[in-house]
Amino acid sequence: MNKSQKLNSAATLYILITLTMFSLQTSVFAQGNEKLxxxxxxxxxxxxxxxxxxxxxxxxxxxxxxxxxxxxxxxxxxxxxxxxxxRVTNITYESFWLSQTSQRFSLVNPKYNIDHNNGEQYFLKVVSKGNLNHYELEWIEQGDTALRSMALLKKEEDPFFIRADQGVIRLKRKVLLDYFSNCPRIIEAINQKQIKDVWQVVDFYNKNCID
CATH class of the missing domain: 2.30.30 (SH3 type barrels.)
Structure with missing residues (x-):
């Protein structure tokens, strides 16, 4: 075997080893993702x-x-x-049985009681958890393919959720002001429009509204 043939043989062997290692790494990575x-x-x-x-x-x-x-x-x-x-693709969903509370302000403040006996089961997407928990309720409208969602908030001790946003209106400010009446600092921040997104509400509450 001449020098050129030896070089070609070595190059071929190197390529085969590299491909084998890549295949093994890909397999291990896939199995690791699957275990998530x-x-x-x-x-x-x-x-x-x-x-x-x-x-x-x-x-x-x-x-x-x-x-x-x-x-x-x-x-x-x-x-x-x-x-x-x-848990799917690194996102956790938790099961809750929910029923909507009928109150005088129900049209502007949907309130969802956790009611295992009379409620309907939903798997809520976990966004963040703390003293104030942030979930999303997802649905698919008939004839549509988009996955729609609404933000639900729940203080750790509460047996119900409130809806925190609605379409292009974004934050349901009146709902939040009522729900957080125990924390003047977040009320001030909402009134002054320092808080514009649900995640900001959750972050502010967990940092500033805990005794």
Whole structure:
């Protein structure tokens, strides 16, 4: 074998080794990502694998059962009522049974009680948690493919959520002023329009409104 052939052979071997290492790294990375997804059942079991909760077909809609595919390719479906929470693509969803409270201000302040007996089950997207928790309720309108959402806030001790935003109106200021009546500092910030987004409301409350 001449010098040129030896160089070509070495180059080929190097390429094969590089491709093999890349393939192994990709496989390990994929398995690592898969382990990030899980389903937690009300009975206490935590099951890892690829989680699916939206049917991407036409029409786009939520699956009636949460789907899990394990690393060995086995798939299983779980009734929503049996699922306490799940995590998909690094986002956590928690199960709540909610019923809307009917009050004189219900049109401008939808209030959602946590009511396991009479409410409807929703999986709320966890945005942030603290003394004031920030969730999003997602839905898909009929005939549409976009995933829409609204912001729900709940103080740690409260058995209900309030809706904090609405479309282009952004913050429901009157609702927030009523809900945070125990914290003059955030009321002042809202009135002076120093706070314009829901995440700012949550951040301000958790930093300035805790005794």
């Amino acid at each position: 997804d899980y389903i937690v059942l009300y009975v206490g079991d935590t099951l890892h694998g690829k989680v699916q909760y939206i049917d991407e077909g036409i029409p786009r809609e939520f699956y009636k059962k949460i789907r899990l595919t394990t690393s060995d390719g086995k798939g299983k479906k779980y009734k929503r009522k049996n699922v306490a929470s799940f």
